[in-house]
Amino acid sequence: MVEKSRSEYVMKNAAVSLIMQLVRNILGFISRTVFVKVLGAEYLGVNGLFTEILTVLSFAELGIGNAMVFSLYKPLAERNQEKIKSLMHLYARSYQVIGIVVAILGVLAIPFLKYIVGDVAYVKENITLLYSLFLLNSVLSYFFVYKKSLIIADQKNYIIEVYQQVFFAAQVLLQSVFLIITKQFIIYLIIVVACTFLNNFYVALKADKLYPYLKDKNTKPLQKSEVADIVKNIKALVVYKVGGIVLESTNSIFISTLINVVTVGLYSNYKMLVNIFKTVGSQVMNSVVASVGNLNASGTDEKKEAVFNEMFFLNIWFYGFTAVGLCAFLSELVSVWLGSKYIIGFDAVLAACVYYYMSNMHFPCYTYRTTAGLFIYGKYVPIFAAILNIVFILILGMNFGLAGILWASTISRFLTYEIIDPVLIYRRVFHKNVLHYFIMYITYSALIIVDGLISYRIAAYITVDGFVGFLLRAVVLTVVFNIVFVAATFKSNVFRSLYMRIDKMVLKKLRRNKKAKVRRRLSMVKKIKRKVNRILRNANEKRAARRVIKLEYCVSGGNKSKGETNNEVILLLLAHSLEKGMGLPTPRVGFGKEKAENLILQLEKYIAENGDTSRFAFVESMAILDAYLKYSVEQHCDVELLIRKFDKIRTVTTFDNVKAGTTVVLSMSQIYKNLNMESITYFLKSRHSIRSYEKKPIDDDVMYKVIQMANLAPSACNRQPIKVYWTSDLEVVAKINQLIPGNEGFEDQVPNWALVTADRLMFGVTEPMQWYVNGGIYLSYLVESFHANAIGSCIFQIPAVHPNTQKLYEIAQVSKNEVIVAAVGFGYPTESNKWLAAERRSVEETLIKF
Template structure:
C-alpha cells in the first residue's frame, strides 16, 4: 500500500508539474519582456527576505508531523485531533509573528535594495509580506493529507490553483504591465486555495471538526518542545546557508545580478521541483515505514531510495550542465548568460545538496532533530564567512563556493553519522563508500555525455533537441548497464512495472506485458 500510494502521489505531482513548468516559462518570458530584469531582481530579493521571516515557523510543522505518523498509522482519531488543534493554534500565532516582523523591516528596505530602480517598492514589499503570512492560515490541513499519504490531492488542488493563477497573471502582464496587480492575484489565489483545501479535508475526515477536551500529554509536549528548539537552530542555519544568496549578491554585486542569477535558479528549481514530487511523496511513506517496521526493513528501503536519489539527481545535474546555457541563449538571449564558473558551482551545489535527500528523509521521519541542533550554525558561519570574503575577489561565483564548502564541511557527514548510528546501527563508512562509488560513476557519465554533446554544433532549436535526446539516452543506458544486476535496480524496476501496469489498467488494456 505504501508503494502504491507513493506511485499515485508521484505520478500526480509530475503530471501537474509539466503543465506548471510550461506556463512558468511563458510567465517568466513575459515578465522579462514587460517589466525587465530590475523587477526580476526585486522579486528574487524579497522572496529571500521573506524566507528569513518564515523562520518564525521554527520547525513546529515538522515536529508535529513527526508526532502524527504513529497515530495516523494506528488510526487514533482522538490523538490526531489533539495534535491538529495544537497545530492550528501554533500556525495562527506564526502568521501574526511573520506579519509583525515583516512590518518591522519596512524602514530598512532602502538598505536591503539599495540600488533598485523600481517604483512603489514599499507597497510591493507589503504585498509580498501579506502573501507570506496568509500562507500559514490553513497549511496544517494540507500537512495532514500528506501524512495520510494522500499528497496527490494537495498536489492536484495546488496545481489547478497555480495554473489558474499563472493564466490570470499572464493576462495582467500583457494588458496592464502592473507588477502590483500581478502580486495581488497571488494573495487572492493563496487564501482561496488554502481555504478550499481545508474544507475538503474536513469533509474527508469529519472527526477533525469534533471538539476535544483532551490535551497533549507532558511527554509529547516535552518531545515537541525539544524538537522545535532544535529545528529553530536548523532553520536559522539552513536559511543562512541557502536563503541569503540573493541578499549577498544584491549588496555586494547588484540587484540586476540577482535578476540574471534568477533565470539560472528558476531552471535549477524546476528540476528540483520535479524531483521533489518523487521524494516529498516518498517521505510520508517512509514516515509510515519508520513508525511500523524494523530497522533492517528501513535500511533495505533506504538503500533503494539512495540509489534512486543518485540516479535522478545525477541525471538532472548532467542535463543542466549540458543544456542550461544553450537553452537560456535560445530562450531569452546570450546577454543573460553568466560566467561558466557560476554554472559549474551551481550544478555541483545542486547535486551535493540533492544527494542528501535520502539520508535526510530517514533522519527527519525518525525524529532526529535534537542531536545535531548546533551543526547548522557552524555551517552558516562557514558559509557566510567564506562567501563574504570570496565575493570580494570572485564576484557572484564566490557566494556559491561558500555554500558548497560549508555543505561539505558540516551536514555532508554529520547527518549520515547520526542516521547510521541511531537508526541503522551500522558503520557510517558504508554510506560514504557507496556515495563515492556513485559520484565516480556520475562524473564519468557526465564527461561522456558532455563530450558527445560537444560534437553537436551550438546553434538553434534543432541542435538543442538533439542534445536533449543525448542527455536522455546516454546516462540512462550507462546506468542500466552498470546497475541492472543490483537489488536496488531490480526493486525500482519492479516499481516501474507496477506503474506501467496501473497505466495500462487505466487505459483498459488487458494484455499482459512481459519484460
C-alpha cells in the first residue's frame, strides 16, 4: 500500500472539511430557521444557555485531547503499534473517568439552574429534564471520543468529517420533521442525543477497522516517565483551557443574569452566523496543524517563521475580510432571515466582530504553541484573561448592557493572549525579538480598517431593498475589499511566497499532463519508424536515416512541423557516442561504424542547411570523427567510403584540424600528485555568498577569464547548453535589482548582474528539466571561478512562472528557447563583509550507503 504524502493529506482534509462545512452551514440555517419559527426566541435562549453551561462543565476534559494527539504523532510516524495501544489504553480509562466527573458535576449543578436561567414560565417542559438531556448528550460522547483522536492524529480527519456530516444531516431532517409535527422540544433533544451517540459509535467502529490492533487487550503499560510527561502536559493544558472556557463560554450566563434569557437567544443567532465563518477558516487552518508539528520538530527557525508569517497573512486576509463583512451586513442578514425583531444593537455587533477578528488572528500563535509542545509556558494566561473578563463584565456589562459584556471579553483577551503568547512563540520557537510581530499585526490591522471603510462606503451606494440589495452590497464589498487588499500586499515577501507555493501545486498537475504528452510522442516515434521503413530501400542508408529521424524528433520534443529541430544537438550527441567508445582502455575493433555514418549524414545536412561551420558543435564533431577514422585505419577497418565522404565535407568547409585525430592520455597519479588538497579545501571553504560590493564594474577582459574557467564545467554528452548574459550598465542593473526575488533590502548593493540560461532545445523529449541540472553544475563552476578572480557573488533563484521573469527575458533579450536557470549578482567585495556563520549539514545526514 502506497502511503500518502503529508501534503496530500493536507489537501484532502482541507477539501473534505470545506465541503462538509458548506453543507453543515446550509443544514444549520435550515435547523435554526425551523427552531425559531416553531418554538421562538425563548426556547432558543434556553438551548444556547444550556450549551454554554455544559461547555463550562467539560473543563474536566481540558488538555486530554490535545495532549493525546501530540503524544500520538511520533508513534504513528514510526508505526509503533505497541506504543499506540498503550497510549490508547491510558486515554480510554482517562475519558471514562472524565465522563463520570462531568456527569457528577452536571448533576450537582441542577439545584442552581433556577438562579442561572431565571424566569422561564414560557417554557412548558420541565427545565431539569431538558438540562438532563443536554447533560446525557455530553456525557455519552466521552466513552467513545478517544478513538476519534487517533484518526485525527493520523492525518485522516476527512473520515471524521464525513461521519459527522451524515449524522448531522439525519439529525436536522428528523428534528425539522418532528418539530413541525409535534412542536416538542424534548423530542428535538432526544434526536440530538441519539445522533451524537450513533456518530461517536460508528467512528469508534471505523477506528477499530483502520487500526485492528486496538482490539488486542495485551497492552504494555507506559513507563512512569512517559506518563509523567503526559500528565505534566495535561495539567498545563487544563490550566490553560479552563481560563479559555471561562472567557469564551460564560458570556451567555452573564447575559442571562444581567439582562435576560431572551437576549441570550438573540445573541446566539448572531453567534451562529459568526461561527460559520470562524469554522470555515479553522477547517482550512486545522488541515496544516500536523505539518506544522513536523516542521517544529525538524525545521530551521527561519523556515518556521516563514510558515508562521504565511499562516498569519492568510488569517489576516480571511478573518479581516469576513470581520468587515459581518460588521457591515450581519444585522441586515438576520433581518432578512428571521425578521427585524431578532436584531441587536450595532454597538454589540461591532464588539462581536472585533472579538471574532482578534480571537481568530491568534490561531497561528496557538498552533505553534501546541505543536511545539510549549504546554507549560504561559499556562496561566487564560486564567488572567478570565479574571479580567469577569471584572470588566461587572463594570461594562452593568453600564452598557450586551455591548459592554462583549467589549469586556475583547479587552481582556487583548491584554493577555494577544501580547503574551506572541512573545512566548518568538522567544521559544523563533529565538528572536517579537517586535516584528507587533509591527506586522498593527500594520495589517490598520490596512483592514482602511480597506473596510473604503469597501463599505462604495457598497453603501447600492440602495436596493430586500435580499437582492443585500446580495448586491455583499458582492460589491467582497470585490472591492479584496482588490484593495491584494493591491496593497502583492509586492510583500509573504504574498510572493504564497503565490509561488500555489504555483507549485498548479505545476504539479501540469507535469502529469506532460507525462501523457511524452507517451503520445513515443507513439508518434513508432509511426515515423514504420514510414521510414517503407520509404527507404538501401539497408545501410535506411538504418542511418531512421536513427537520425528518431534523434531529430526526440531533440525537437515532437515538434518537427514547427521547425524546432536543433541540428547542433544531434551533432554533439552522435559525436559524443563515438567519443565515449574512443575513451575506453581498449576500444573494440570496428565499433561505431553505423554511428559514424549517421554523423556524416547529419554533417552533410548541417552544411546543406547553411549551418555555421565555425560553431563549436560542428568543429567538435569534425575533430572526433577525424580521430575515429584515423583509429579505424590503424586497426585495418574498412572505412574507405566514410573517409571519402569526410574529405568531401572538409573541402567545402574551413575545418581546422590542428587538434583533430589526437587522443590525450592522462596519468591520473601525476594529476593527483600535483594537487594540493589543503589549498583546494581552503579555497572551497573561503567562498561565501557576498551581498556588499564596491561600486565598480567588472572589465570585459576579467569577465572573459571568468567564463573561460567556468566553461570547464561538465555537461550531459558534452552538449554545453549554457549561456551567460551579463551587464554592468548602471541603468540596466538598477532595473534588474528591482526584479530579482530575494534581493529585497539589497537593491542598491549589486553593481553587476549575470543571467545563466540553458537551451531547452539541446535536450530531448525524454530529458525533461535536465537543463536545470546542467545549469546547476555550471553555476557551481561560475561562482568558484568568480571567487578565483577575487570577485564576490551571490546566486538568486528565478521562478519559472513569475511576473518579473518575463521582464528579465525582455531586458537581456534572452531567446524563448532558453530558460533562465538563475541570476548571479557579482562584483568586487568591500574589504569588510558580513555573512552568517552557517554550518554545513553533517556528512552523516548527507551520505547514505545502500
